[in-house]
Amino acid sequence: MVRYVPVMLNCEGQRCIIFGGGSVAERKAGSLHQAGASVHIISPQLTPGLSAMAASGDVAWTSRLYREGDLQGAFLVYAATGQEDINEEIASEARRLGIMVNVAHRGESGDFISPAVLRRGRLTLAVSTADAGPLASLHVCRRLSEEFGETFDAYLEFMSQMRTIIKDKIETPSTRHRLLRKLYEQDFLRDMEQGVFTPWSMDQIDEWITYNQED
Numbered sequence: 001m002v003r004y005v006p007v008m009l010n011c012e013g014q015r016c017i018i019f020g021g022g023s024v025a026e027r028k029a030g031s032l033h034q035a036g037a038s039v040h041i042i043s044p045q046l047t048p049g050l051s052a053m054a055a056s057g058d059v060a061w062t063s064r065l066y067r068e069g070d071l072q073g074a075f076l077v078y079a080a081t082g083q084e085d086i087n088e089e090i091a092s093e094a095r096r097l098g099i100m101v102n103v104a105h106r107g108e109s110g111d112f113i114s115p116a117v118l119r120r121g122r123l124t125l126a127v128s129t130a131d132a133g134p135l136a137s138l139h140v141c142r143r144l145s146e147e148f149g150e151t152f153d154a155y156l157e158f159m160s161q162m163r164t165i166i167k168d169k170i171e172t173p174s175t176r177h178r179l180l181r182k183l184y185e186q187d188f189l190r191d192m193e194q195g196v197f198t199p200w201s202m203d204q205i206d207e208w209i210t211y212n213q214e215d
């Protein structure tokens with residue numbers, strides 16, 4: 001079993017090349033595009049969904065089979081053609097060039113996999129169950145989606161606002177850490193779940209910061 005190292009990649013503006021234009025390629029293209037990547041598809045055929053994305057300019061499309069040299073300048077590469085030997089060739093070229101590659105027909109042949117993902121506002125949960133398979137991962141995501149409902153979304157919005165203000169106003173790291181620790185210790189989530197939390201005004205936030213600065 002491969003022991004994957006979880007990372008969250010910032011793909012904004014990065015060139016990501018997908019080989020293949022089937023349903024697997026469509027899924028990867030959708031999430032890369034949503035993340036602001038510059039997506040390039042190389043495939044002689046596209047699903048209707050990918051054709052629409054190419055027509056609207058969401059992805060660039062080169063209509064042909066893979067050729068050696070196609071990977072130049074890529075940040076990430078996805079080998080998602082229906083031909084396993086070609087996917088392996090793409091993976092070899094990526095290795096030679098030092099580019100990270102995802103291999104759709106055999107996860108462990110690549111450098112990274114696409115996990116199952118649950119998104120809720122600011123929250124991103126990525127799940128892999130290795131050889132138990134993507135359906136098992138999706139099952140975990142469904143279970144987690146019950147745990148992390150809309151209140152959690154509102155809670156993270158509030159925490160994000162508070163953390164930004166604290167980072168902005170407080171220059172001393174130890175004071176900042178103390179405030180952030182107290183913020184997390186005070187169970188705002190429970191108050192929100194019980195419906196007893198009212199959004200704070202700027203004055204209330206300032207007051208809380210002043211009051212909680214000392215131990």
Ligand SMILES: C[C@@]1(CC(=O)O)c2cc3[nH]c(cc4nc(cc5[nH]c(cc(n2)[C@H]1CCC(=O)O)[C@@](C)(CC(=O)O)[C@@H]5CCC(=O)O)C(CC(=O)O)=C4CCC(=O)O)c(CCC(=O)O)c3CC(=O)O
Pocket residue numbers: 027028102103104105106107108112113114115116117127128129130131133134135137138
């Ligand atoms: C290793 C990995 C590599 C990678 O793609 O990165 C991989 C590999 C393979 N998938 C296969 C099959 C299926 N994959 C899906 C679906 C998804 N697969 C995804 C990820 C991953 N799939 C990576 C591991 C992630 C992990 O560890 O959990 C998801 C989560 C994300 C995404 O693809 O973006 C996405 C959910 C999208 C969503 O709906 O949200 C379905 C279900 C469906 O299509 O409805 C089936 C059919 C059921 C079944 O076979 O289990 C096969 C056999 C192919 C064959 O038999 O020919 C292989 C090859 C192998 O076994 O290695």
Ligand SMILES: NC(=O)C1=CN([C@@H]2O[C@H](COP(=O)(O)OP(=O)(O)OC[C@H]3O[C@@H](n4cnc5c(N)ncnc54)[C@H](O)[C@@H]3O)[C@@H](O)[C@H]2O)C=CC1
Pocket residue numbers: 019020021022023024025042043044045046047064065066080081082083084086103104105134
């Ligand atoms: N990772 C995953 O989630 C899953 C992976 N798979 C695997 O992923 C691969 C793709 O699956 P699908 O999208 O369902 O296949 P598909 O058969 O629907 O699409 C394959 C695409 O590859 C293109 N293609 C074929 N040869 C090419 C080449 N030399 N260069 C560039 N493009 C080429 C075809 O035109 C087509 O658009 C398969 O190997 C399959 O075993 C399948 C299901 C899920």
